[in-house]
Every structure is written in structure tokens, then in C-alpha cells.
Amino acid sequence: MSKSYMNQQHDIHDDPHLKRNPFKAPEGYLESLEEKILSLAGIVQNEEVREVVTSSRGSRWFNVLKPALLLACTFGVIFGMGYGVLRLTGTLNKPSDTEDSYYAKMIEKGLIRSSFIYPIEEELGYEDFDDEEPVFDEEEVVTWLATQYSSMDLAQLYYDEK
């Protein structure tokens, strides 16, 4: 509208053009207004309410267990990742470096004699270590040696050991 048009209209009081609302609402806003306000006030159609209640009943247990399930899943993932890392680095199947294997290696290399180990193990409290070893009576050993070797052989054996 030009300014010359207004110069003819000295009084704006009854100008229908000026009284027209010059604002627009975003597309679809007014159509969704009722639904938006009703939902804001917590008012929904009865059918909708029923639907919501039914679906919420079904998922109620799931909602209760959800935190526990999430926690379990988290532990599972962490455990899986740890296991995977150990598998990849080969640490999992590698024999542990225990005292048994340590002494076995020493004996293998000839650095110590096996007879030294038992007293040490006794000191460390490994009482069950020789559970499966046969136990010999002293008299049985003497009898067996006397039948197998002569006195000279035994003396020689003693001398060599010494």
C-alpha cells in the first residue's frame, strides 16, 4: 500500500486494511494447537489412555529390571573385552611362573639338584607336594640294598656320593 493511499485516509479508525491481522502462524501450528495444549494439561482420549496403560503393564517388569540388565551387560562387555585382550596377547594359555616351574627350569638347566628342592618346599609348607610319592621303610631299603649289592659296591657308592 502506497503512502499516497494513506494520505487520502486521514482517519485510521475504520480502515479494514489496517485492521487485518498482519501476522502468520507457522504451518500446521494452529491445526495442532488443540492436541498440544490438551496433552500439556494431561488430557488424552480414553482409548489412548487405555493403550498407554496396557503397554505400560507389559513393560513394567522390563522397566524394573532394566538397570540390573544394563549393569550385567556392562560387566559382560568388560569381561569379554578383557578375555579377548588376554586371548590376543597369548597371556591366557601361557604357564604361570610358579615356584614349581621355576625349580623345574633350574633343574633342567643343571643349576640345582632335585634333592635340594624338598627341604625348601617343606620350609614353604608344601606338605602335600609328595602325596603320591611311594613311602619306603628304612629297613626295607637296607634289605633291598643288601640283596642287590655287595658290601664293596655299597662302599664305592657311598664314596662316590661323598
Add this chain to the structure above:
Amino acid sequence: MEDSDIIRLYKSGQPERAFTFIVRKYGERLYWHIRQLVADHNDADDILQETFIKVWNALPAFREESKLYTWLYRIATNESLTFLKRKRLRATFTFRDPDADMASFIESDPLFDGDQLQLSLQKAIATLPPKQKSVFIMRYFHEIKYEDISEIMGISVGALKASYHHAFNKVQEYLKKEGY
């Protein structure tokens, strides 16, 4: 549906249905009333939601001492005026001119669909004090009767007429300065 039917529905123990009819009948009208007061759509949307929440909460206390529609307009107008006062206060603290802010907002608003004359009119309205602005918008655009505006604003009819007269002169003066 008439306002009296809505009230009857509410009193018969169906407040949700009554409220649905209120929203259906007055939602859009109140939106445009608020929108013309605050100009910005987002602000208008917020104020409208706030208005209807208040209506829903205050509905049990509605005593029919006033008409339903003047009661609704009163809540919407009070919400809008509170918003405009806060906006003015914020503008003062940040050394900004709230009227100039609103005018420049309308000018750049993609949701403003008017021509230059309508833009000038809106700029002129933006310079009015909030209460005078409300009176002018209700009387000029919505053509609400003075008696009803009196109920909405809680001001006497005589004072309202004077207020509208002042507002009208200011707007006309502004438009003259703009060359219209």
C-alpha cells in the same frame, strides 16, 4: 458450543471435556491476541501454553462472576503483560531500547505478512506502554466492547476510553511522522 454449555458440562463432572471445548473455541483467538501483544511467535506460544495451564488449574475456582471469555482473556492478557514487563526490565539492564527491539524484530520476522503501512502501524503500537497497547489491540483489532475490556483489564470504562484515545492519537501521530 456456548460458554454457558461449557460451564454446565464442567459442573456436571466432565472437566476434561469442558476444557477440551474451551481450547477448541478459544485456543486460536487467544493465540492471536497474545501474538499481537508480544509479536514473536515463540513467545506467544509459550505464553499461550502458560495461559491454558493456568486456566486448567483455576477452572475449579471459576465462579461465573465474569463471562468465561473475559476470564480467559484476562488470564492471557495478564500473562502477556507480565512477559512484556520482564522483557522491558531485561532491556533496561542491558541498555537496550525495548520498543526499537520489537520494531526491528517485526521488520525481520518471516512470519510478518503485512505491507509497509501495516509494518508502520505495528511499529507505532510497539511504542505504546504495555497496558495501553493491550487496550488498543483489543479495541482496534478485536473490536471488543469497552464493558468487556473493563472486565478483562479491571479498569473502569471511562478510564479505558481515555486510555484508548491516548493510544490512538499516539499511533496516528507516529504514522504521520512516517509520512502516512
